[in-house]
Amino acid sequence: MLNAIEVILICLVAQAALTDLAMRKIPNVLILSGLMLALILHLLSGQPGASVSFWLAGGCAGFFLFLPLYLARGMAAGDVKLMAMVGAFAGPWQALQIAALSALVGGAMALLMLLFSGRWRESARNLRLICKPMVLRLLGVPLLPVPLPPSASVGGIPYGVAIALGTVGVVAWRHQ
Incomplete structure (x- = not known):
């Protein structure tokens, strides 16, 4: 059974994916509200010191996992910030798993887009x-x-979709 943090995370990444598909942009207000919501939910979970460090470690892990791709101009800043938000919810270990699965999904999306565009x-x-x-x-x-x-x-890739699919995949795999 999914807990409240996972349900809210899936709703947020689904919104980010839909917005990325429609507008090719992930709004900062979605990222910032997600980061604050993750912090509040972790604080309400009971262990304030551990919760804040878990939130911070996950957010930093998500951010720094995708930062090199942004610096190499292979990804937009919104995607990096979205991964930081996902990490703030999921923690550092799951952020690594989600980033790895998102990279696989994003690579498959890129190949499909190249195949269909003929470029x-x-x-x-x-x-x-x-x-x-x-x-x-x-x-x-x-x-x-x-x-x-x-x-x-x-061409660009709506990487918010890959991050959303990676997040759902890791959360689903965790609950098998």
Whole structure:
């Protein structure tokens, strides 16, 4: 049986997924209210010191798991903040599990979107342009990164959907 924290978390990620699909944006008010709601629910659970540290550790874990993807321009800031909110509800260990499952779901979504859009060549070109300087630097060649022109994107992924599916998957798996 799902507890109140899990039910509220699923409702929040479902709202984030629907908003991401409709507007390609996850509103900050949803993230902030979710973070505050997670803190309040953890405080009401009985152990104030442990609850605040669980909330903080989960939020930080969720944030820092997806921050490198944002810094590499592979993900939007709303997705990183959504994962922080999910971590604040679920805790650090489940945040790691949810992030891993979300990455698998997001990868499958990306492949399907490339398959249906027919933009394989552009995607391969972008990947080559991004990775070539990194590989050469690993080999000791001093190079500057080559920025992609803004028009080079082959499309965005509504990653809020992947995070929502990852969250539901981990919560469902936990209750089997």
